[in-house]
């Protein structure tokens with residue numbers, strides 16, 4: 001069940017934002033999408049999930065996916081998780097009967113939901129409203145929800161942005177394990193290049209809407225590329241696990 005994207009193009013407000021992006025992810029692969037602010041990472045992820053109109057081809061299981069099918073098999077976790085959520089209008093009206101709906105949740109599903117909350121340390125918060133938990137806790141909750149959906153493809157926009165050091169690892173380890181266990185494909189937009197490199201099977205570097213490089217982290221993260229794409233002088237060393245460590249020195 002490989003994800004293939006060919007010549008994806010997205011225009012917003014009359015401007016080309018994503019330009020002829022092609023990529024491929026094998027089942028179980030965790031890919032990291034990197035690139036400077038405004039490179040087009042969120043736009044690419046939203047277009048892949050069917051939330052933005054795009055041109056080009058997106059296929060999974062060798063079948064081309066239209067917009068509706070993408071929304072079915074691809075889960076997207078946005079960058080800015082406010083106290084609101086991405087519920088549809090229909091889901092919102094159904095929630096008006098939440099109490100009676102709640103009674104009809106099968107026992108095994110309720111147990112699985114509890115386990116999913118517990119996995120991210122959220123079990124004790126289950127009675128709270130979304131505006132009464134912290135930004136990081138909301139990020140954990142929506143990640144738990146995205147995994148609970150069991151999608152074929154999981155798109156995460158800066159999933160660790162609001163999280164402390166430990167929870168960054170909890171989240172990336174959980175996604176890594178989910179991909180390995182279920183063959184799910186995950187693509188995460190990330191700004192922390194060292195953290196991304198630690199978990200990436202593949203890195204995809206976006207610059208001004210174009211894919212500038214893709215492949216193993218050690219091939220994508222080079223001193224020259226960080227200079228060219230990010231305008232940053234950096235040192236790169238290899239960790240004991242053979243993963244690149246990026247030490248940014250100065251903006252050039």
Ligand SMILES: Nc1ncnc2c1ncn2[C@@H]1O[C@H](COP(=O)(O)OP(=O)(O)OP(=O)(O)O)[C@@H](O)[C@H]1O
Nearest residue numbers: 012013017035036037038039040041042043044079
């Ligand atoms: N609705 C819109 N209309 C016009 N331009 C837009 C719109 N949304 C985003 N853009 C522009 O598209 C470009 C890419 O934005 P996008 O949010 O995809 O970048 P990004 O790589 O995710 O950035 P960041 O790392 O800052 O989150 C930016 O120049 C942005 O200003």
